[in-house]
Amino acid sequence: MAATEIIISESGGVESRTVRPANEPRMDVRSKSDSFTAATGATPKGRGSPGQENTQSELFQVLYQCKKICQDIKTSRLPPLASRDLGKKTVSRELSDELVNAYLRTFEGVYRVLHVPTFRQEYATYWENPSEASEAFLILLQLCMVLGTSIRESPASLKSIAIRWIYEAQMWLMLPPEKSRMTLTGIQIMCLLTLAKMTCGVSADLTWVMAGSLVRTAMYIGLHRDPSHISEMTVYKAEMRRRLWATIMELNLQYAFEAGGMPLISCDDYDTLPPAELDDDKLDDSIDDVGNRIASSAVATQSSVLVQVYKSFPVRLKLLQYTNDFRVNFNYDETLRLNSELTKACRSFTQTIGDLVRRPDGTSTLFDPEGDGPITSFHISLAEVILYRCFHALHFPVLFTSFDDPKFYFSRKMCLDV
Helix, strand or coil: CCEEEEEECCCCCEEEEEECCCCCCCCEEEECCCHHHHHHCCCCCCCCCCCCHHHHCHHHHHHHHHHHHHHHHHHHHCCCEEHHHCCCCCCCHHHHHHHHHHHHCCHHHCCCCCCHHHHHHHHHHHHHCHHHCCHHHHHHHHHHHHHHHCCCCCCHHHHHHHHHHHHHHHHHHHCCCHHHHCCHHHHHHHHHHHHHHHHHCCCHHHHHHHHHHHHHHHHHCCCCCCHHHCCCCEHHHHHHHHHHHHHHHHHHHHHHHHHCCCCCCCHHHCCCCCCCCCCHHHCCCCECCHHHCCCCCCCCCCCHHHHHHHCCHHHHHHHHHHHHCCCCCCCHHHHHHHHHHHHHHHHHHHHHHHHHCECCCCCEHHHCCCCCCCCCHHHHHHHHHHHHHHHHHHHHHHCCHHHCCHHHHHHHHHHHHC
C-alpha cells in the first residue's frame, strides 16, 4: 500500500512524496517557492527577462545578493528532513532537563499551554523508555526545549538543532490525516510552534498567518464555547480548555500586533469563561461547577499572570481593531478614551500582581534566591511588554503630526516614554 512522506529539501522547498512498492509506478509531487520573486514581483538578472528598468539598477543587484546570502544561511542551518525522521534528533538527559525547566519557569507562567504535573510524568516515562513515546509527545517536548534555548546562551550547534525541531513540528502538523491533529495536544503543539517561530525568528513574519489557522482549529474543536455549554466535564478538562483558549487569544493578538493586521475575531465570537486562578495540582477529576468555581485567588498561583493579563483582553482587542482597521477615520478623542481604559487596566495589573507577590512583612517573593515561586520577575516583565506595547500602537499614528500641532503632544510623550 502506498504511503505519503513529506521532505524538506536543502533549498527550503517542501516535497510530498508517495512511497509505493517496487512494482508500482512512482510519482513525485514537488512544490517550491521563490521568496524573492514573490516579494518583489521581478525576475533577477540572469534568471529570465526582467522587463523592468529598475531590475538593472545597482540597488536591485545588492538586494538580490543579500537575498541569496540569506537563503544560503538558511540552507546551511537546515539539513534535509523526512517525515520518518521526526523526533530522532535528541540531546542528553542533562541538557534536556535544563531546557525543559528553563521553558517551564518562564514562558509557561504567562502563556498556559501545559498541565505541568502531567507533562512531567510523561517526561519521566519518556526517559525510562524513549522508544515507546508517542510522536505527539516528542514534538511537544522538542518545542519546549526550543523555547528553553531562546532564554539561555546556546552554542550554534544547539541553535541549529532547535531550528530543525521547529520544522519537524511544522511537518508533523502537515502529515495526513490532518484531522487526527485536531486535539488538545495538537492545539498545544500549534501554540508552542507559533511562539517558538516568533521567539527564535524562524519565519516570524508568518506567525500571524499561522495564528489564523490556530484560532479556527480551536473553534473547530469547540474551545470557543465554554465547557458548561457543551457537556459535563471534570475540572481538569474544563480548565485546560479555558486556559488554552485564553492563551490562543493572547497569542493571536500579539501576532496581529507584530504584523500590523486585524485580529479577525471579536468578543461576540466566543463565550468561554476566563480560566480560574488555580495551581495545576488543583485541577482534579471532580465535576466542573461554574457556579462554585474560584475565578480569582488571594494568593499567587501558576495561572495568576495569565488571568490578570487576560482581564484587559477586551480593551486591547478594541484598541488593535481601531488602530489596524484601514477603514476607520482618525478620531483623537477615541484615541484618548482607549488610552484611559488601557491605563486603568495596566494599573490594575500592577496593583494586583504587586499584592500577590508581597509577603506579610512587606518584602517581595520576586527576590528569593531560588526564584521558584509561581510568579517571577520574568513573568511580570513579559506581561508588561504585552500590555505596554499597546500604548505605542495607539499613539504612533499621530507621532509625526505632534511635531507641528501641540494638541498631539501627549501622544508624542507617550511614544517616547513607552
